[in-house]
Amino acid sequence: MVDYSNLLNKRRSSRHYLDESFSNQKMEMIKDQLAKLKPLDPKITTRFVITDRDKTKAKFGRYSLLAYSEVKPGYLLNIGYMLEQFDLLMNANDIGTCWYGLAKEDNNLEGLSFVIMIVFGKTEENLNQDRTRINRKSKDLIWQGDFDARVKEMVCLAPSAVNSQPWRFISEKNTINVYRQINYRTFIPISKRLYFNTIDVGISLCFLEIALTKLGYNFTRRLIHGESDDEKERLVEYAIL
Ligand SMILES: Cc1cc2nc3c(=O)[nH]c(=O)nc-3n(C[C@H](O)[C@H](O)[C@H](O)COP(=O)(O)O)c2cc1C
Incomplete structure (x- = not known):
């Protein structure tokens, strides 16, 4: 697991995005890192697909990362664990993200089921500072x-x-x-x-x-x-x- 400890009180959900695309080089970097996410259970097959957000049911964001998985015990834990690494990785690179449970994709992929998506892109938020107030339970x-x-x-x-x-x-x-x-x-x-x-x-x-x-x-x-x-x-x- 990459050391994201300095990001735990910086990361946030971003809901306001700029209509700007990433360079090919930046997108390649993101895809490269996606392939390195650590699974909780390596026996569960997963696939991640990046697409333009407006091709999905999400209402904001520039891109959507769609997560597909084999449906077997532990698959939801596994996707949560893996995509949170993506969330932190994006925040570390000054890229806004938001988990998006409300938008469901109908399509499955090569026998794998759609599980959830995260939207991401350039955001108006300043992601590079500690949050002063985080609304959490004690x-x-x-x-x-x-x-x-x-x-x-x-x-x-x-x-x-x-x-x-x-x-x-x-x-x-x-x-x-x-x-x-x-x-x-x-x-x-x-x-x-x-x-x-x-x-x-x-x-x-x-x-x-x-x-x-x-x-x-x-x-x-x-x-x-x-x-x-x-x-x-x-x-x-x-x-x-
Ligand atoms: C599994 C999951 C699904 C979520 N779905 C949505 C969503 O559909 N729309 C949305 O605006 N935020 C969504 N969120 C973001 C949460 O509302 C947010 O993470 C939470 O309120 C804490 O705020 P923070 O991420 O800024 O710390 C989701 C978060 C998770 C983990």
Whole structure:
């Protein structure tokens, strides 16, 4: 995982874009980096396609990155984890991004299902400065148990659909368990909540691993493929070595 730790409190969703195209060289750089995103589960086949945003159902952005995946246990976590690296990479290059769950593509690609898109492009936002106010839940609500407070703070900054922050962490001795909690007040139906909030948890894993790595922790992870729709379901277990 690339060290994006200095971006966790800089990155943001950009919703105002300039109508400017990237040079071929810049687009090649982006495609090159796309191929280097680290999967959470390398056994899940994924494909990423960049297209003009106005060829998709998204309402803003200059380009859309469409994510396709095999549908098998862990695929939503995997896409969240991978595309968050793209989100951070773009922000690192002064390129605006916004996860865009509201725009669904009908087409599938070579047997892979469309999962979600991120729009991106040149933006009016200044991406190169720390955010003064980030609207997030407190670390005490998100994380139960003793652990390095710096890791807790970094994880809490992750973005999520409608800012729902459905991740919960419970640490005990050398183990961190990651849960998805979906019993918050919202207009979003439960099936959609499960879908987007699982992607969100994948995003939080990206933040967690960036924080752990930056602060010198070695770890292994185990994905737990439960089938239940429990309000609070354990999805991943980390062992700190
Ligand atoms: C899975 C996912 C789907 C999202 N879908 C949309 C969307 O359809 N439209 C939108 O404007 N923002 C969308 N967002 C952006 C969130 O609203 C945003 O990340 C959150 O409010 C936190 O704000 P920040 O990204 O500026 O820190 C989505 C975010 C995620 C992670």
